[in-house]
Amino acid sequence: MDSEPFLGFRRTLTAPDSTSSDSQPPLASSSSVVLLLNHTNSTKHHKLNRCKTAPAMVVMRDIPTDTSTNPKPNSASLLQQAAVLLIIYLSIGVIIFCFNRNHFSGLETHPVVDGLYFCIVTMCTIGYGDIAPVTPSAKVFACFFVLIGFGFIDIMLSGVVNYVLDLQENMIINANKANQNHNNNNSVVQHNTNRLKLSPIDYIYDFAKGRMRIRLKVCLALGVVLLSIGIGTLVLYSVERLDLVDSLYLSVLSVTTVGYGDRAFRTLRARIDKRHRRVANWVLHRQITVEDLLAADLNNSGFLSKSEYIVFKLKEMGKIEERDILQICNQFNKLDSSNSGKITLRNLLSGHSI
Known part of the structure; x- marks a missing residue:
């Protein structure tokens, strides 16, 4: 049913030599349809034209899209x-x-x-x-x-x-x-x-x-x-x-x-x-004074022994501290049970026997 109008339209276009007066209107209408189709195709063709001042597609692809200034790896x-x-x-x-x-x-x-x-x-x-x-x-x-x-x-x-x-x-x-x-x-x-x-x-x-x-x-x-x-x-x-x-x-x-x-x-x-090093050299070459003798005399004997002099110089240079000397003295007093100021063989033997 839907194909019959198109058949009539095709017959009209294929029979231009007909002399009947009834066929004239279809010819006029068909020509108008053809002109309308041509106009539509021409408008579609013009829509596809691009502006001559537009950048080329290759150039547009080359435009960088990332303009960040972040540090690169x-x-x-x-x-x-x-x-x-x-x-x-x-x-x-x-x-x-x-x-x-x-x-x-x-x-x-x-x-x-x-x-x-x-x-x-x-x-x-x-x-x-x-x-x-x-x-x-x-x-x-x-x-x-x-x-x-x-x-x-x-x-x-x-x-x-x-x-x-x-x-x-x-x-x-x-x-x-x-x-x-x-x-x-x-x-x-x-x-x-x-x-x-x-x-x-x-x-x-x-x-x-x-x-x-x-x-x-x-x-x-x-x-x-x-x-x-x-x-x-x-x-x-x-x-x-x-x-x-x-x-x-x-x-x-x-x-x-x-x-x-x-x-x-x-x-x-x-x-x-x-x-x-500079302080140590100064301490070693410095002459001892009366105040130094009194401070270094641990036994209050009025004179300095070699061991007392060494201990005094070590303290002055900062190589040992007072608490270290006190700990050593306490250990010495434990070994010197007779309070003679000396550690003898008897003290050691008596200490082991205990």
């Missing part, structure tokens, strides 16, 4: 260069210090430990003053060493620290953006409900401005400083045997790189048991 070579330069800087300083120990005055332990301690204190511009150059050649070396460490190594390390911090911040920002896009795919009601709850991410990341919150950065900076001071205070109080005020004082001076020189690390565990 291949920038890790900066970390490698900084690590190599730092190792070279510290190695040169330790080698020169180990082969020229007599040119430096300071507390003495293992040469490598002392040299590494001197290099790090110099590079950080703290300046405790416990190790210092005393000869002209050592002072010239210290000048170049300070300038290189302050002007080059510090700049390189600062760039590395900034790069690492920026990389971590960008990672947090990208993670938050991905989380935000995931939340946008959910329903609007659920998203608004979650935003009103103020999750911990909201306190870290500012979604409106697209960056980490300034308050968080300030709190992190203050937290690092306070944590460093607290850990330093506890270490100095427990290892260096300083009181609480002196421990806090030295810790603050170390973190702020002030270093007046009145306090420094002195124990083996803190700056890995060292003694001051």
